[in-house]
Amino acid sequence: MSSEDALQPDIIRFAPPALPSLPPERVPYDGYRSQRTPIVIDNGSTTLRWGFATFDSPYAGTNAIAKYKERRNNRLLMLFGEGIDSESGAKGQAKTPWEGDVLLNFDALENALDYAFLQLGIDTPTIEHPVLMSERLCTPLHSRALTSELLFELYSVPSLTYCADGIMSFYQSNAPSSSPFRSDGLVVSMNTASTSVVPILDGKGILSHAKRIPWGGSQASEYMLKLIQLKYPNFPTRLTTAQTTWMVHSTCEFAMDYQALLRRLKDPIQLRSCAKIVQFPFSVPVVEEKTEEELARIAEKRKEQGRKLQEIAAKSRLEKLLQKESDLQYLQTLKDSRGTEGKKEWATKLQAEGFDDDAALADVIKKLEADLKKARKKEADGDDLVVEEPSFPLLDVPDADLDEDGVKEKKKQKLMKAGFEARNRARKEKEREKEEKDREEKREEEERHDDLDAWASKRRQEHQVLMNRIKDRARRKAALSDRKSAAAQARMKSIANLASDDRISKKKRKGGNEDMFGADDADWAIYRKINTAVASSDEEEDFSQLQAVEQKLLAFDPTFTPHETHASIASQRSALMTAFRPPYEEGDVEGNMRIHLNTERWRVCETWFSPSMAGIDSAGLGEVIHNILTRFPDSEKSRLVNNIFVTGSPSQLPGLLPRLETTLRPILPPEMPIKVTRADDPSAGAWQGMARFARTEEFASVGVTRQEYDEHGPERIRKWWGGNWNGGFIA
Known part of the structure; x- marks a missing residue:
């Protein structure tokens, strides 16, 4: 492969993300009837996963519902997950139980749970199985209370247990098969709307030292959408967050050193080589052939x-x-x-x-x-x-x-x-x-x-004068776009002087006919001064003279090279912008739709470490981890950093593990080892850990039973190592 071929950008075709897969065979409910097998529900803000604890893989679907009236049969339908995409009219009515990272829409949650229990084949009036449900770190108490009320009052579940999804994913990958769970580590859970960091010592989450960043996968997708809209303001197709989510997962990656990467990408050749081209579907225009x-x-x-x-x-x-x-x-x-x-x-x-x-x-x-x-x-x-x-x-x-x-x-x-x-x-x-x-x-x-050197020197001086004149004219035009510049303020002063024309008295102005613009020839000079769109009368002549001088110098002066011409200098200055957003090639098919992603591939991921880039007033992931580690002595700190565990769908982006290690290495002692690992299944790892825990004997002792709910109400909270609260009874 030649060096030129190696610098060619990759072209990837846009394709919708793959739908979550269901178990290959639906298990009949008769095998679970009256068995009190726990039901495990991973209530994610993007995907809902559910199933019995004995399942190898869960049912899964987009966590959204839509009420849609079918016109053909005039029936009201309730659609869930990917079924919403099958009806175009239902997309605008879709609702999700989550608002950002908070569970608020309990009607949608009720409909989603109805669908989940129906898929499990449950045909009894009540749910006779214990329920283990995940929740976000720092879930508000009223949100949990309403969820408990829904499950106990509507479905009459025998017991209900809440757990933090990041801790259960850590449990799935680090819990031993026989001995009790006593693992240490630092869990970095990258969710849809937030990123949480939870220290775990002796198998217990230290939630008093846990931190959460208001940045997740959905914000990254929206940020990518804004960057593309800014880069392609006239793109013929309306982009959606689902498309930008696919772009983030298909093209983005973490940089080891973001600032060094930007310095390297100042070279237009390097910027072109790192680009990825997203090819959108388009229809080739039909050209009618004529005789x-x-x-x-x-x-x-x-x-x-x-x-x-x-x-x-x-x-x-x-x-x-x-x-x-x-x-x-x-x-x-x-x-x-x-x-x-x-x-x-x-x-x-x-x-x-x-x-x-x-x-x-x-x-x-x-x-x-x-x-x-x-x-x-x-x-x-x-x-x-x-x-x-x-x-x-x-x-x-x-x-x-x-x-x-x-x-x-x-x-x-x-x-x-x-x-x-x-x-x-x-x-x-x-x-x-x-x-x-x-x-x-x-x-x-x-x-x-007679004297070639003197002639060339004279022509070069003339060339430099014309170049300076063109530069000054371009500089004045650029200054007018800045409202704080002297040129823009002088322009506003001229406009104000026109508005306060004193050639006619205020008394006569009240009677109408106050427009005196054009009565003086100087008005048109002011018009040319304040109107930035009007080109100078000398601009065309300057370019013509400059071209003639450059042709003479190129023909007779051996020291004058084509790189010194105005066209070459202008093209060099715009080479970086051209590489940032390459124009369509000559002969390209009309209607072809492409998006070139270069710096956006790293900029979107960098927001996890610098949220201020996207306007979020929050510390980055590296700073948050450093703040957490300072609360522990060196002995415990060494146990934490020796098992930094990342989970969640955004954690699958390339480069995250070495970036975390590079970020934490300078703030730790040289002799302290660092080990960063990723969950085996970052998306479904939380459900798998919950299902594994639900099969243990300890599960029966950590949930809130129906009797406790009837006695203490929905605010009853039980303290346990995988929970979200420091426990006891809260009135």
């Missing part, structure tokens, strides 16, 4: 339309040219009459014509002469052939001797004669400019032949 006769007919029609448009444009240009010539002639006559007028009369005459002084009149005349010169040159560019002067016989005939058609024809001939004369003047002006240009080129050639 040669149809193509020829269309081409002829377009040619005819173009000819008509050219005639209309030429006529319009000619009329404008004649009008400018007439205006220039009038103003020249006005200027020539300066000597025949008195000072007071001349000032009055200027005011009547709309000029403040002689300088304003001279500026307008100068501008008209420049516009006429440019227009004549443009007219002459398309008419290089010398034609004989046509005859205009009606110009010498008085209007009184002509009928109505003759008068119209005379006006037409007058316009044609004026256009012919204007083209002749433009042609002569072009010939004069060409002669002058030939003399200048000859003089420059002699200068270059």
